[in-house]
Amino acid sequence: MNHKRGFLAFIVAFVFIFFFGFVWHGILMKPMYNATSALWRTEPIFPILILGHAVLAFAFTGLYVSKVGINSAGVGFGYGIVIGIFACGVNIIRFAVEPLTTNILFMWFAADLICFAIMGALVGAIYKPAPTG
Amino acid sequence: MNWTKFFIAFIATWIFIFVFEWVFHGMLMHDSYAATSALWRPQTEISMPLLVAGQGVIAFFFTMIFVRGFGSGGGLGGGLRYGILLGLLGCGANIIQYAVQPLTTNILSAWCIGGVIEMAIGGLIVGALYKPGTAAA
Numbered sequence: 001m002n003h004k005r006g007f008l009a010f011i012v013a014f015v016f017i018f019f020f021g022f023v024w025h026g027i028l029m030k031p032m033y034n035a036t037s038a039l040w041r042t043e044p045i046f047p048i049l050i051l052g053h054a055v056l057a058f059a060f061t062g063l064y065v066s067k068v069g070i071n072s073a074g075v076g077f078g079y080g081i082v083i084g085i086f087a088c089g090v091n092i093i094r095f096a097v098e099p100l101t102t103n104i105l106f107m108w109f110a111a112d113l114i115c116f117a118i119m120g121a122l123v124g125a126i127y128k129p130a131p132t133g
Numbered sequence: 134m135n136w137t138k139f140f141i142a143f144i145a146t147w148i149f150i151f152v153f154e155w156v157f158h159g160m161l162m163h164d165s166y167a168a169t170s171a172l173w174r175p176q177t178e179i180s181m182p183l184l185v186a187g188q189g190v191i192a193f194f195f196t197m198i199f200v201r202g203f204g205s206g207g208g209l210g211g212g213l214r215y216g217i218l219l220g221l222l223g224c225g226a227n228i229i230q231y232a233v234q235p236l237t238t239n240i241l242s243a244w245c246i247g248g249v250i251e252m253a254i255g256g257l258i259v260g261a262l263y264k265p266g267t268a269a270a
Contacts, residue, residue: 052232063198096174
């Protein structure tokens with residue numbers, strides 16, 4: 001395992017997912033969240049929000065590095081798509097038990113697929129296995 | 134790829150996730166959800182088909198990532214490590230949810246611990262059941 005490259009991939013994934021979430025959830029989806037305001041905090045708890053993104057980026061990168069471990073943006077993209085569909089399953093369950101709108105559900109599907117696919121491509125492009133021999 | 138073993142592992146994981154979440158969320162955490170009822174659909178409005186479908190999607194791709202990622206099969210140890218990492222991924226999502234939704238810290242802690250345990254056991258199941266097919270000569 002190439003820890004230096006893995007760490008670099010984690011940092012890039014973390015920065016990307018945070019800014020993607022800021023634009024997608026904080027700007028694009030703001031009217032949808034305002035329409036369901038009873039479900040959300042008036043202001044997010046930012047340190048916790050950042051921690052959550054860091055844990056997510058760490059697990060996403062860790063899984064790629066330890067189980068896939070190939071230097072390829074294409075393979076990373078495919079990995080991200082599969083993780084994105086996995087996350088869509090979680091969104092369906094949330095929709096089943098929380099009074100969310102279908103607009104929110106579909107926007108979350110799109111967000112997870114796009115975000116994880118790009119994140120996977122980034123991680124795949126950055127990570128290189130340690131040279132052997 | 135051994136599709137028969139994949140299918141068996143997927144179905145076993147799906148059943149496990151359904152039973153685990155029924156006990157964990159439906160029984161153990163019932164009081165925590167009752168205390169935050171404004172955040173959830175009333176019992177009568179919860180869509181069971183969607184709930185089960187969501188669990189099916191999770192089980193299918195949980196198994197698929199394992200099978201594709203390991204290729205030759207990771208066994209019990211590999212499955213456990215894989216499950217813990219995916220559980221941590223879910224925990225990250227739970228922490229984000231806590232940051233934007235007025236959940237209690239009890240719910241967050243239970244989700245993180247329960248999620249890692251659930252995915253770790255799921256990884257053990259997939260690792261134990263999936264065996265790669267014999268390569269063509």
